[in-house]
Amino acid sequence: MNVIALCDKDTASGLRLAGIQTVYVPTKEKTALQQWHEIEDHIGSTGLIIITEEIAEEIGKELKEFRLRNIIPIVIEIPDKHGRKTDHVDYISHLIKKAVGMEIKR
Amino acid sequence: MTEQLLEGVKPTRMELLSIRKKLSLAEKGHNLLEQKRDSLVERFFSVIDKRNDLVNDLDELFKDAFQSLIQAQMIMGEDQVDRIARLSPHAGELEFTEDNIMGVKIPKMDDQSFTIPKEPSYGMSESCAKLDDSQQYFRTVMQHLLKLADLEGGIKSLAVEIEKTKRRVNVLENNLIPKLKATQKYIEMQLEEREREDFFRRKRIKALMESEEE
Numbered sequence: 112m113n114v115i116a117l118c119d120k121d122t123a124s125g126l127r128l129a130g131i132q133t134v135y136v137p138t139k140e141k142t143a144l145q146q147w148h149e150i151e152d153h154i155g156s157t158g159l160i161i162i163t164e165e166i167a168e169e170i171g172k173e174l175k176e177f178r179l180r181n182i183i184p185i186v187i188e189i190p191d192k193h194g195r196k197t198d199h200v201d202y203i204s205h206l207i208k209k210a211v212g213m214e215i216k217r
Numbered sequence: 218m219t220e221q222l223l224e225g226v227k228p229t230r231m232e233l234l235s236i237r238k239k240l241s242l243a244e245k246g247h248n249l250l251e252q253k254r255d256s257l258v259e260r261f262f263s264v265i266d267k268r269n270d271l272v273n274d275l276d277e278l279f280k281d282a283f284q285s286l287i288q289a290q291m292i293m294g295e296d297q298v299d300r301i302a303r304l305s306p307h308a309g310e311l312e313f314t315e316d317n318i319m320g321v322k323i324p325k326m327d328d329q330s331f332t333i334p335k336e337p338s339y340g341m342s343e344s345c346a347k348l349d350d351s352q353q354y355f356r357t358v359m360q361h362l363l364k365l366a367d368l369e370g371g372i373k374s375l376a377v378e379i380e381k382t383k384r385r386v387n388v389l390e391n392n393l394i395p396k397l398k399a400t401q402k403y404i405e406m407q408l409e410e411r412e413r414e415d416f417f418r419r420k421r422i423k424a425l426m427e428s429e430e431e
Contacts, residue, residue: 207261
């Protein structure tokens with residue numbers, strides 16, 4: 112199954128250097144959400160979706176539903192060139208908090 | 218909270234027996250589920266630790282990777298970097314198999330067909346040393362990302378299962394078992410009351426019969 116990414120232009124260059132050629136980059140004409148729906152259309156052949164935190168926040172609701180419905184593809188969030196966002200709670204930390212009942216410090 | 222009884226239970230000896238059976242079963246189930254929950258949580262913690270370490274490493278790596286990428290872009294121009302990046306060979310595909318931990322199905326990644334080469338994918342001319350660095354960094358990042366994805370897939374399945382188990386334990390502990398106990402008590406009391414009534418009635422009849430004989 113394929114590895115694909117949804118990220119900004121610079122991250123896209125980096126990931127392409129590492130050999131990930133299926134990269135979706137949101138533009139003015141095509142927003143992150145539209146790109147996301149396009150990705151959703153062929154999840155059958157996708158094994159891993161790499162997504163930057165910035166965009167993950169933008170399509171938060173859809174992403175959450177998607178993760179509840181599917182085990183594969185796995186979605187992972189990466190920081191972009193500005194580093195980790197301080198106020199963004201990633202999905203896995205959220206899950207941990209829900210399952211254990213408290214937060215576990217990194 | 219007042220004790221709730223099971224609905225539609227008649228205070229008979231048969232019901233008492235069946236409720237006793239149900240109660241012992243529920244308690245056994247509760248014990249088992251509690252054990253399952255504890256061992257799942259234990260496992261969960263070890264995976265979380267691994268995952269957090271990996272995320273920390275990854276954050277550092279990303280910082281370096283982006284720095285060298287930006288420097289390469291400064292030297293060669295964004296377009297040129299992007300062009301070279303697009304020409305790098307496709308890394309391949311992933312396969313998934315299923316792993317089973319205490320009845321929880323966990324996706325397990327098989328990245329054998331996912332190859333990350335070591336040599337630069339472009340010529341010496343028209344590129345700079347920073348681009349080499351950045352490609353190396355991003356390749357390392359990719360390897361880490363695959364590991365992370367594997368872990369996070371597991372964490373997700375485990376978390377869902379833990380929640381399910383927790384809910385079941387709670388239902389048994391706070392709802393079903395107290396209800397069964399209350400019902401058992403109710404039936405026992407009813408039966409005892411009936412026995413006392415019976416006993417008294419018999420005594421009374423005996424007394425009446427004796428007085429008639431006299």
